[in-house]
Amino acid sequence: AQTVTQSQPEMSVQEAETVTLSCTYDTSESDYYLFWYKQPPSRQMILVIRQEAYKQQNATENRFSVNFQKAAKSFSLKISDSQLGDAAMYFCAYRDANTGNQFYFGTGTSLTVIP
Amino acid sequence: KAGVTQTPRYLIKTRGQQVTLSCSPISGHRSVSWYQQTPGQGLQFLFEYFSETQRNKGNFPGRFSGRQFSNSRSEMNVSTLELGDSALYLCASSFWTGTGGLYEQYFGPGTRLTVT
Numbered sequence: 001a002q003t004v005t006q007s008q009p010e011m012s013v014q015e016a017e018t019v020t021l022s023c024t025y026d027t028s029e030s031d032y033y034l035f036w037y038k039q040p041p042s043r044q045m046i047l048v049i050r051q052e053a054y055k056q057q058n059a060t061e062n063r064f065s066v067n068f069q070k071a072a073k074s075f076s077l078k079i080s081d082s083q084l085g086d087a088a089m090y091f092c093a094y095r096d097a098n099t100g101n102q103f104y105f106g107t108g109t110s111l112t113v114i115p
Numbered sequence: 116k117a118g119v120t121q122t123p124r125y126l127i128k129t130r131g132q133q134v135t136l137s138c139s140p141i142s143g144h145r146s147v148s149w150y151q152q153t154p155g156q157g158l159q160f161l162f163e164y165f166s167e168t169q170r171n172k173g174n175f176p177g178r179f180s181g182r183q184f185s186n187s188r189s190e191m192n193v194s195t196l197e198l199g200d201s202a203l204y205l206c207a208s209s210f211w212t213g214t215g216g217l218y219e220q221y222f223g224p225g226t227r228l229t230v231t
Contacts, residue, residue: 037222045205045222091158100163101146101209101218102171107157 002027006106013082021077023092031097034075040088087113119223133194140208147189152203
């Protein structure tokens with residue numbers, strides 16, 4: 001079965017600084033998708049960024065970017081110019097491309113932004 | 116468009132009882148997935164329904180069941196509740212983007228179930 005590991009239960013960053021959240025995954029599939037979701041204290045899960053495994057170029061969404069290393073099965077999230085509103089739980093998620101809509105999530109990283 | 120709605124938002128039940136949770140997906144979304152979120156286990160996939168059929172199922176006991184109606188609304192049922200079933204239950208609705216196997220998934224606010 002696919003597994004997703006987030007080895008940093010908690011992280012903190014100074015406002016305006018950059019922070020990187022780590023994620024590794026295990027799969028025997030070659031075609032899949034990777035995601036980072038954000039869950040603020042209000043509990044509504046929001047998609048932050050998505051990466052297709054067949055794309056070599058790292059995805060970027062404004063201040064959020066990923067470092068996708070397919071051979072190493074690594075998928076880290078970089079948040080630049082951190083803002084107070086970035087404080088949340090961040091979940092890394094994996095989904096096979098060909099087996100329906102089943103997502104595998106990591107256990108999450110709680111990010112604190114220090115003013 | 117209205118987002119994913121879940122009812123009720125909070126629920127307190129006693130061990131041994133059963134509970135039904137409801138999820139209304141975003142209009143036009145045919146896929147509905149359910150997840151159990153606990154502090155120790157994170158998010159764990161329960162099942163996915165697509166056009167009224169269960170398409171995927173996670174590793175949960177048979178006490179956890181679900182269904183989907185013709186309007187894509189979904190319910191999940193937990194029978195013979197145990198203390199360990201206390202969790203946040205998240206529903207997510209999805210639509211196919213038209214690109215390969217990629218679906219866009221949107222989550223609801225969740226139902227907080229407490230079993231005493």
